Amino acid sequence: MQNLPTFNPTNYVQLGFGVVFYACVILATFMSAAAIYVLVRRGQHRTLCLTIAIVYGLFFLTLVGQGIHILSSIK
Amino acid sequence: MRLLFPGQQLDETIYLVIRKHWFYLMAKVAAWFLFVIILFLFNYLVPKYFPGTLLSPYSDYIALFKNVYVTFLILGLLIIWVLYYVNIQVITNERVVDVSQDSLFSHVVSELYLTKIEDVTGEIDGVLPTAFNFGNVYVQTAGTRERFEFTNVPQPQKVEKLILDLSEHLQRKHVGIKDEE
Numbered sequence: 705m706q707n708l709p710t711f712n713p714t715n716y717v718q719l720g721f722g723v724v725f726y727a728c729v730i731l732a733t734f735m736s737a738a739a740i741y742v743l744v745r746r747g748q749h750r751t752l753c754l755t756i757a758i759v760y761g762l763f764f765l766t767l768v769g770q771g772i773h774i775l776s777s778i779k
Numbered sequence: 780m781r782l783l784f785p786g787q788q789l790d791e792t793i794y795l796v797i798r799k800h801w802f803y804l805m806a807k808v809a810a811w812f813l814f815v816i817i818l819f820l821f822n823y824l825v826p827k828y829f830p831g832t833l834l835s836p837y838s839d840y841i842a843l844f845k846n847v848y849v850t851f852l853i854l855g856l857l858i859i860w861v862l863y864y865v866n867i868q869v870i871t872n873e874r875v876v877d878v879s880q881d882s883l884f885s886h887v888v889s890e891l892y893l894t895k896i897e898d899v900t901g902e903i904d905g906v907l908p909t910a911f912n913f914g915n916v917y918v919q920t921a922g923t924r925e926r927f928e929f930t931n932v933p934q935p936q937k938v939e940k941l942i943l944d945l946s947e948h949l950q951r952k953h954v955g956i957k958d959e960e
Contacts, residue, residue, distance in 0.1 A: 721840060728847045732854055738883045739854070739861050746865045746880065748783060748796070760857050764850065771846040778839045 718778055725775055729768055736764055783869050784876045784888055792872040795941060799931045800913035804863045811855055818848060858883065868929050870941060873949075875918060877927060891927050894953060895920050896946040901939030918942060 713719040740757045747753035783796065825841070826833055832841055862880055869876040875896075877889040896918055903914035914935040918927035932938055 721843060725843060725847060728850070732847075732850050735883070736854055736857070739858050742865060742880060742883055742886075743861045746878070746886070748864075748867070756857075756860075760853070763853055767846060767850045767853070771843060771850070774839060774843050774846060778836055778843075 712776075721778070722775055725771060729771065732764070733768075736760070783867065784878050784890075786890070787871075787876075788873075793869060794872065794945065795870040795938065797868040797870070797929065797932050797938060799863060799866065800911060800933045802907065802911050802913060803931045804859070807859045807863070808856070811852070811859060814852060814855070818845065818852070821845075868932065870938070870945065872945065875927065875942060877929070889927065891918060891920060893942070893946040893949045896942065897921055899939045899942045899946070901935035903935060916942070 713722055740760070743753045744750075744757055783793070822845075831837060862882070865878070865880045867878050869878070872893075874893055875891045877887075877891075879887040879889070881887070898919035900917045900919070901914065902917070903909055903912070908914045908931075913931055913933045916929040916932055916935045916938050918929075920927065929935075929938065
């Protein structure tokens with residue numbers, strides 16, 4: 705199977721987990737972007753909205769990075 | 780502060796910006812918290828009754844599942860708060876505006892000029908609304924839309940009185956102008 709930079713599945717179970725994980729990440733990224741767009745675009749207080757968007761973005765990226773690390777460590 | 784709704788005039792005076800009562804938000808957060816409790820129960824019960832899950836590769840798969848679960852948990856919390864924060868009702872010196880974000884992809888802005896208002900009703904119904912002083916405000920018009928509804932707003936009597944006072948003041952002002960003509 706082709707080696708990807710983030711995980712190297714050696715069997716179909718690992719491949720399936722990787723596909724499902726990335727599908728969830730793509731969905732969560734899309735929904736997060738939509739929520740942040742609505743918040744920043746329609747929020748009453750710009751500073752508060754941007755602060756929450758940045759803090760959430762940091763949390764989100766940390767979790768996704770952790771998930772990718774877990775995925776890459778699966779043997 | 781930025782403009783609250785499309786069509787807002789710079790010389791328009793904003794009297795009140797209303798969001799749903801905090802109890803409504805807390806109820807949604809409490810429902811969200813149940814899913815957090817499920818995660819903690821999973822962490823406690825699964826290793827206890829299925830000790831094989833502590834071994835690799837099962838532990839890695841479970842860690843991946845928990846990671847995705849937590850990601851969706853914080854996404855859910857963000858969406859709950861965003862939908863609470865951007866749903867507002869605005870009372871100005873000219874009109875009443877209802878900015879309604881029903882979901883992330885559904886945005887509706889309704890306006891009602893104060894001169895078109897015929898009747899306003901404030902309602903508190905139930906034990907919890909009575910205890911925390913929140914309820915509904917219904918604004919009756921003569922137009923095709925029968926009622927403007929503000930649901931779960933704090934102090935509905937004050938909101939009702941404000942709308943009525945502004946509406947009467949504006950209608951008297953218009954009548955005064957017509958008499959002069």
